[in-house]
Structure formats: C-alpha cells, structure tokens
Amino acid sequence: MSSILAPRPRRSSGISTQTKQRISSVILDSATATFVLHYLYHNPSYLNPWNLPNAQLWLFGFICIRLGVTFYDHLVILLIEKCFNSKVLPTREEGAPPVRYVTLDKRSYIYLFLNSFNEYAFVMRLTHYCWQGGYQSLLSWKLTELTFSNTIIALGIMFISMDILYAPLHHILHLPSFYPLVHKHHHRQHFPTRGYLDAGNEHPLEHMIGVVCTWFAVCTAEILLPTFVLWLSRIKEYGFTGLWEDNLDTVMIQGGGVHALTVVLFIQFHAALACLNHSPYNVKFSLPFVGSGSLFGTENTTNLWLNDLTFIGRWTRRLVTGQWFQYSVGHHEMHHRKFNYNYGQYCMLYDKFMGTYIEYEGPKSAADSKRR
Numbered sequence: 001m002s003s004i005l006a007p008r009p010r011r012s013s014g015i016s017t018q019t020k021q022r023i024s025s026v027i028l029d030s031a032t033a034t035f036v037l038h039y040l041y042h043n044p045s046y047l048n049p050w051n052l053p054n055a056q057l058w059l060f061g062f063i064c065i066r067l068g069v070t071f072y073d074h075l076v077i078l079l080i081e082k083c084f085n086s087k088v089l090p091t092r093e094e095g096a097p098p099v100r101y102v103t104l105d106k107r108s109y110i111y112l113f114l115n116s117f118n119e120y121a122f123v124m125r126l127t128h129y130c131w132q133g134g135y136q137s138l139l140s141w142k143l144t145e146l147t148f149s150n151t152i153i154a155l156g157i158m159f160i161s162m163d164i165l166y167a168p169l170h171h172i173l174h175l176p177s178f179y180p181l182v183h184k185h186h187h188r189q190h191f192p193t194r195g196y197l198d199a200g201n202e203h204p205l206e207h208m209i210g211v212v213c214t215w216f217a218v219c220t221a222e223i224l225l226p227t228f229v230l231w232l233s234r235i236k237e238y239g240f241t242g243l244w245e246d247n248l249d250t251v252m253i254q255g256g257g258v259h260a261l262t263v264v265l266f267i268q269f270h271a272a273l274a275c276l277n278h279s280p281y282n283v284k285f286s287l288p289f290v291g292s293g294s295l296f297g298t299e300n301t302t303n304l305w306l307n308d309l310t311f312i313g314r315w316t317r318r319l320v321t322g323q324w325f326q327y328s329v330g331h332h333e334m335h336h337r338k339f340n341y342n343y344g345q346y347c348m349l350y351d352k353f354m355g356t357y358i359e360y361e362g363p364k365s366a367a368d369s370k371r372r
Contacts (some may be wrong), residue, residue, distance in 0.1 A: 008072050028181050032205050039135045047121050047126040056186030063107035065120050073196040078270045080281050089330055091191060092280040096363035099191040106187065108201045115200050115207040119146050120367050122211050126218075126267060130260045139260045150259040154221045158258075158266045159187035159346045160325070161224075162217035167350035169209050170343040199278040214270065218263055273346060277332040323350070329359035339362075 016022075040046060050057045091099055104112075133139040173183035182203040192198040200207070225372045275281050325347045335342040341358040344350050351357035 001273075002128075007278075025181050028205075033238070036204075046125075047117070049121075049125050058208075060122050061124070061256075062117075065123055066116060069116075069119070069196060072271060073275050076275050077195060077279065077281075080276070080279075084283075085207065086281045086283050088280045089282045089333060090362040092193075093363070101191065101193060102188045104197065104201065108188075111185070111202060111204060112200055114204045115202070118204065118207055118225060122214070126263070130263055133260070134258070135219070136222075139222070139263070141260045143261075146259055146261070149225060150257060150328040151265075152261050154225055154258045154262050155222040155266055155269075157224060158217040160349065161220040162213050162270075163344045163347050163350060165216050166210070167344040169213070170357070171350075171354070173206060173337060174343070184348070186341060187336060189278075190240075191280075191333065192336055193280045195275040195279050199274045214267075218258070218266070221258045223257065228358060253290060261316075272325065276329055277345065279329060281329060284326070284330065286326035334358055334360055 020286065045051075048058060052061065089095075090096060129135070130139065133141075182205055186202040186206065189198050189201075202210075253333050268341055329342070331342045331348065338358065341356050342348070343354075343356060348357050
C-alpha cells in the first residue's frame with residue numbers, strides 16, 4: 001500500500017540549461033555573422049581602406065601582418081626575459097603547485113583565424129587614419145611638433161579612456177545570461193601563458209569590442225586634449241563664464257590633440273601589454289602620484305570621514321588612496337582565476353569604483369590545488 005501511495009519521480013520536462021545555451025549560442029553566432037556579412041557587402045572599404053588594386057596585394061599584406069604579429073609576440077617576451085630580467089609570477093615558480101593548462105581546441109583555431117582578419121582590417125584602417133592626419137587632418141607627423149601634451153599626456157588619456165569603456169563592457173560579458181555565449185571560451189585558460197595566442201583566443205564579437213575600445217581611446221585623446229587646453233585658456237582669460245560665450249561648435253575642438261607618432265606608440269604599447277597580460281611574467285608598473293595613498297595616507301582623518309559617508313564618499317576615498325593607475329600581469333591572472341574581479345586591463349579605476357578590485361594572491365597550497 002505504501003508503495004502505491006509513494007510519489008512517483010517526476011520526469012524532466014522541457015529543455016536542459018546546456019541545450020538552451022547551445023541554441024542561444026547558435027542564434028547569437030548566426031546573427032553576428034549575418035550582420036558582419038551584410039555590413040561588409042555594403043561597406044567593402046572596411047577591409048580595404050587603402051584601396052589596394054587586387055586580391056593578391058591584399059593577401060600579401062595580410063601575410064605580412066601575421067608574420068609581424070608573430071615576430072612582435074616573440075620580441076616582447078625576448079625583451080622581458082633578456083633585457084628586463086623579469087621573473088615569473090609566484091604561481092609559476094619552481095616548487096609551486098602545478099597549474100592546469102588548456103590546449104587550443106578546434107574552436108580556438110577558428111576564433112584566432114577569424115580574428116586575424118579583423119586585426120588586419122584594424123591595422124590598415126589605423127595606418128590610413130594616421131596617414132590622413134586623423135579624422136580632421138590635424139594629426140602631425142613633424143618631429144618639431146612633438147610636445148609633452150600630445151605625447152605623454154595623450155598616452156595617459158588613451159590608456160585611461162580605453163579602460164573606462166572596456167572595463168564595464170568586460171563586466172557585461174560576465175553577466176550570467178551572457179557569459180556562456182561569448183566570454184566563457186576565453187576563460188578556458190585559468191593561467192594564461194601563451195601571450196598572443198591566449199589574448200586573441202576569444203569570440204569574434206568580443207574581439208570587435210576590443211577594437212571599438214581602442215578606436216574610442218584614440219579618438220577621445222584626439223578631441224579631448226585640445227578641448228581641455230581651449231577650456232583652460234578661456235577660464236584663465238574670461239573665467240568660467242567664458243566657456244559658454246560662443247556656440248557649442250566653438251566650445252569643443254574637433255581634433256589635433258595627439259601626434260601621429262603617439263598613436264603609433266600607443267598601439268605598440270597596447271599590443272605588448274595585451275600579450276604580457278596573458279604571459280607568466282611578473283611585470284608591473286604604476287604612476288606613483290595618480291591615486292596614490294602616499295599623498296594623504298590611508299589613515300588620514302579626512303579619508304576616514306569620507307569612508308563613513310555615502311557611496312560617493314567611499315568612492316572618493318578609493319580614488320584618492322588607491323593606486324588605481326597600476327598595470328600588473330598579476331591583476332589579469334587573478335581575473336582568469338577568479339572571474340568576477342579585475343575587469344580593467346591597464347588601470348584599476350573601474351574596479352576601485354565598483355568594488356571588484358582584488359589584490360594578487362600567491363600559489364595555493366597542495367590541498368587547495370587538489371580541491372580546485
């Protein structure tokens with residue numbers, strides 16, 4: 001009798017979560033491919049901004065870029081090992097618990113192949129952009145026009161503005177509903193070690209986001225830097241009311257704040273640091289006077305008072321006392337090890353603001369390694 005009254009096990013109804021993710025992934029990939037093909041059909045100049053006369057010359061350029069990327073990847077590692085004598089991260093040191101490496105699978109090679117075309121288009125468009133002098137033909141190639149503002153300050157604006165856009169977009173890629181469809185593949189490797197191969201091994205949609213962020217950084221510096229100079233000169237001459245005496249068109253300058261060589265240098269640093277972020281080397285540097293606790297001290301009375309205020313007060317304290325303009329390969333390794341932290345690539349401004357920053361942690365014990 002008891003066996004008759006016992007509840008029968010329910011049959012699983014509907015589609016499993018894994019099947020839903022596969023369907024969503026196919027839909028997203030198909031929609032992305034359709035959009036890209038449609039865009040290229042109506043805008044073929046995206047892949048050929050230099051108007052190369054034939055396919056043979058275009059393919060020759062593609063091969064040169066691929067060889068150049070391979071050479072550059074090895075050159076960066078050679079400089080780090082031989083010139084700077086950089087040590088490996090603590091997790092890779094001899095005697096540390098062994099870490100798990102993931103080999104490149106079929107999808108990885110497909111992604112790397114597709115992304116190589118996007119990289120080629122980016123390089124061609126960037127060189128064409130610099131050759132024309134930017135969008136407003138105001139970027140100079142003359143060495144006599146190199147200044148502190150259009151080089152050093154412009155580089156700082158580029159790196160900060162790139163992370164200001166990239167970090168929140170990177171955070172969005174980690175949302176539970178979106179992460180399995182795009183960004184999860186890039187995180188197959190918990191301990192990146194292959195440089196470019198681990199950096200470029202990502203979904204093409206994610207790769208395009210990175211390209212957009214790079215363009216955003218270049219264009220921001222091109223417009224923002226001379227505009228700030230204009231504002232400062234007007235404030236000095238007329239006061240703050242002088243900013244709005246003219247039309248909006250004259251309040252912002254449309255370009256010319258960056259030297260063309262600075263753009264080239266930014267791309268070189270950007271590529272090198274992207275490779276280093278996915279290497280085993282313990283490379284790190286910072287600007288000591290940008291967001292440094294040494295300026296006021298973390299236990300300063302004012303800072304402690306700010307910490308007791310609202311969210312804005314706590315954010316202000318993090319900005320003032322936290323070393324957020326800091327590049328570290330260890331930061332990005334922690335992002336691969338603990339996915340929900342350190343979304344920024346070069347500076348930790350976004351993570352300090354959002355509370356997603358985490359310090360580097362050394363190797364786990366053997367017991368922790370077995371539980372992983």
